[in-house]
Amino acid sequence: MAVFFDTGGGDIYGGPTKEAVIAAMLDDSDDVDLDDVTEVPGTMKMSASDENGDPTGDTITLEEEYDETFGSYCVASENC
Numbered sequence: 072m073a074v075f076f077d078t079g080g081g082d083i084y085g086g087p088t089k090e091a092v093i094a095a096m097l098d099d100s101d102d103v104d105l106d107d108v109t110e111v112p113g114t115m116k117m118s119a120s121d122e123n124g125d126p127t128g129d130t131i132t133l134e135e136e137y138d139e140t141f142g143s144y145c146v147a148s149e150n151c
Contacts, residue, residue: 075115075133075146079107083117085133086143095143113137117147 075085076092080103086092089110096103113134119127137146 073113073134073137073139075111075113075137076108077111078103079109081149082145083111083115083133083147084143085113085137085146087139091143095145099145 073085073087074089074092075083076089076096077083078096078100082096084092084096086095093105093108096108111133113132115133116130117133117136119129119131119136121127133146
């Protein structure tokens with residue numbers, strides 16, 4: 072079961088543990104403010120996009136979008 076954290080800046084990361092997710096956030100960006108990071112539920116809905124990043128008009132949950140074989144990574148972003 073994955074955990075999900077919102078950076079407060081438009082990105083939501085997922086991973087196996089809180090520590091792993093925070094490490095991925097800090098690895099991707101050195102300006103993440105950990106005071107703004109909040110846990111969000113895996114049932115949170117987001118807009119789905121295709122392999123080109125174009126919106127499909129469908130919604131999907133973070134749990135459905137997350138692939139545990141990738142470890143900790145940015146699952147959803149408003150910054151694309």
